[in-house]
Amino acid sequence: MNGALVGIAAAALLALALGFLARRGRQMGLGQWTVAGRSFGAPLVFLLMAGEIYTTFTFLGGSGFAYGRGGPVYYILCYGTLAYMMSYVMLPPIWRYARDHGLYSQADFFASKYHSRWLGALVSLVGIVALIPYLVLQFKGLGIIVEAAGYGTIGTGPAVWIGAAVATAYVMMSGVRGSAWTAVAKDAMVLAVVVFLGIYFPLHYYGGVGAMFAAVEAAKPGFVVLPERGESAWWFASTVLLTALGFYMWPHTFGSIYTARNARVIRQNAVLLPLYQLIFLFAFMIGFAAILQVPGLKGADIDLALLKLSVETFDPWMVGIIGAAGVLTALVPGSMILMTAATLLANNIYRLAHPAAADRHIVRVAKLLVPVVALIAVYFTLAGGQHIVALLLMGYSFVTQLFPALVLCLTKTRWATPAGAAAGIVAGVAAVAAINLTHTTVATLFPALPVAVQELNVGLLALAVNVIVLAVVSVGGRLATARLHAQEKPASR
Amino acid sequence: MRTIRLLALLPFAALLIGPFFLNRVEPTILGLPFLLAWCVAWVVLTSAIMAIIFRFDPTNRDDLS
Numbered sequence: 249m250n251g252a253l254v255g256i257a258a259a260a261l262l263a264l265a266l267g268f269l270a271r272r273g274r275q276m277g278l279g280q281w282t283v284a285g286r287s288f289g290a291p292l293v294f295l296l297m298a299g300e301i302y303t304t305f306t307f308l309g310g311s312g313f314a315y316g317r318g319g320p321v322y323y324i325l326c327y328g329t330l331a332y333m334m335s336y337v338m339l340p341p342i343w344r345y346a347r348d349h350g351l352y353s354q355a356d357f358f359a360s361k362y363h364s365r366w367l368g369a370l371v372s373l374v375g376i377v378a379l380i381p382y383l384v385l386q387f388k389g390l391g392i393i394v395e396a397a398g399y400g401t402i403g404t405g406p407a408v409w410i411g412a413a414v415a416t417a418y419v420m421m422s423g424v425r426g427s428a429w430t431a432v433a434k435d436a437m438v439l440a441v442v443v444f445l446g447i448y449f450p451l452h453y454y455g456g457v458g459a460m461f462a463a464v465e466a467a468k469p470g471f472v473v474l475p476e477r478g479e480s481a482w483w484f485a486s487t488v489l490l491t492a493l494g495f496y497m498w499p500h501t502f503g504s505i506y507t508a509r510n511a512r513v514i515r516q517n518a519v520l521l522p523l524y525q526l527i528f529l530f531a532f533m534i535g536f537a538a539i540l541q542v543p544g545l546k547g548a549d550i551d552l553a554l555l556k557l558s559v560e561t562f563d564p565w566m567v568g569i570i571g572a573a574g575v576l577t578a579l580v581p582g583s584m585i586l587m588t589a590a591t592l593l594a595n596n597i598y599r600l601a602h603p604a605a606a607d608r609h610i611v612r613v614a615k616l617l618v619p620v621v622a623l624i625a626v627y628f629t630l631a632g633g634q635h636i637v638a639l640l641l642m643g644y645s646f647v648t649q650l651f652p653a654l655v656l657c658l659t660k661t662r663w664a665t666p667a668g669a670a671a672g673i674v675a676g677v678a679a680v681a682a683i684n685l686t687h688t689t690v691a692t693l694f695p696a697l698p699v700a701v702q703e704l705n706v707g708l709l710a711l712a713v714n715v716i717v718l719a720v721v722s723v724g725g726r727l728a729t730a731r732l733h734a735q736e737k738p739a740s741r
Numbered sequence: 742m743r744t745i746r747l748l749a750l751l752p753f754a755a756l757l758i759g760p761f762f763l764n765r766v767e768p769t770i771l772g773l774p775f776l777l778a779w780c781v782a783w784v785v786l787t788s789a790i791m792a793i794i795f796r797f798d799p800t801n802r803d804d805l806s
Binding site: 319322325326329330332333336337340456457458459460461465470472473474481484485488489511512515516518519520522523525526529532 | 746749752753756757758760761764765766769771772773774775776777780781783784785787788791792794795798800801
């Protein structure tokens with residue numbers, strides 16, 4: 249066993265231990281398991297949010313995207329910042345409503361606001377379809393990290409099985425508390441490792457940040473800014489806006505709002521979380537540093553930039569620490585996703601068939617569903633295949649389709665009907681699927697429009713379809729009911 | 742003073758509209774290409790603006806429930 253493996257094994261054991269300790273003799277009823285009894289103060293909510301938002305995508309994807317695609321990667325820095333800003337206004341009313349009505353999941357919110365359990369089931373289906381590929385991404389990342397950081401001594405297969413078992417065990421045991429406590433270790437380690445690498449690599453290989461960017465600019469002119477065509481400023485602005493809207497629509501992120509003790513905790517986090525975005529600056533530096541040091545990674549392999557450069561640069565013990573941080577970045581969000589998917593299945597779909605079921609019963613079903621969800625994700629991770637990649641690309645766009653129905657139920661005048669909300673979500677999701685499966689862009693749809701419009705993120709189109717269908721069905725429905733009432737009135741008199 | 746919340750529009754303008762005019766490498770700031778430095782600066786400024794809004798938001802005084 250080499251030094252690197254010791255570090256990785258220690259990370260898995262630490263996660264397991266923290267995850268189990270988080271329970272501390274509590275009875276894990278539905279309220280404790282899913283939302284920690286709505287008891288978290290600002291620090292734990294911060295850790296939980298940071299723990300699930302900054303995933304293997306931050307670690308591998310942020311650096312890989314900078315390595316492979318350059319300047320457009322800055323969008324990642326921006327969209328989260330704007331999302332946190334919106335959260336200040338949008339989330340406190342959601343939190344308050346959830347507390348007053350005893351809600352546990354994102355789907356509960358839609359079901360309660362629109363008085364429709366069926367809408368709740370639809371929302372949870374959309375959520376689960378988006379969450380499973382997200383979980384697969386975490387497991388895939390885990391496999392890649394363990395394989396690279398362990399110098400190939402542990403293959404992807406065993407790594408994924410062990411990781412899934414660890415997350416399943418502590419989620420079943422401690423629910424959201426397990427995720428929050430393992431996030432303590434994860435955030436400390438990931439932050440330290442990414443900031444260190446982001447400073448060390450430019451210094452070590454180029455003598456400084458300025459020299460590094462100068463070298464990259466000399467080798468690839470214009471690479472570190474937005475290109476004139478394609479991923480241009482139009483693409484940038486539309487993508488930042490779209491992803492900012494979808495940010496809190498992820499069911500596990502939405503659900504973690506409920507754990508807050510009060511609305512003030514949420515506002516405090518809206519102030520602090522933008523600063524956490526700066527971790528991406530260091531992830532980008534790692535990617536830019538790798539361009540000239542480990543050239544030639546193409547396609548999906550760009551995500552290996554960080555690990556390849558680390559293995560080339562450091563002794564095994566340091567690679568072990570990096571690997572350990574990587575393992576935690578996969579486990580913490582993975583555990584949140586497991587818990588959320590199981591809760592949605594039990595609380596919003598299973599309950600639909602068993603309306604009389606007590607919370608006690610629901611939480612037992614949810615816990616039993618955790619290993620089931622984990623197995624499905626492990627299967628897709630190991631089976632590989634392009635379908636799951638396609639699903640993942642769609643996942644973010646899928647959950648973004650929940651945004652219009654959410655905003656419209658927060659306003660005072662409530663003109664959106666349950667049927668309208670459901671039709672809008674279905675139409676939006678269908679549009680996303682059609683766009684992705686046919687590789688449509690705004691340019692292929694409207695070749696006659698100016699280039700600027702063609703470079704807009706095509707996701708805006710799906711959102712527009714969603715809003716139009718929602719409006720037509722809602723207004724149409726209301727007019728039809730009004731006419732029915734008008735006809736009935738004389739008869740009833 | 743809920744109007745102080747209008748400050749929140751600044752980061753939106755800076756990050757969504759800014760790149761149209763500031764998509765350039767030079768001048769570099771602390772070694773960063775200008776566009777990246779602009780984004781980083783606004784991440785920090787966003788946090789500062791949120792802190793100001795938080796400080797003056799009357800809902801934070803009576804909303805401890």
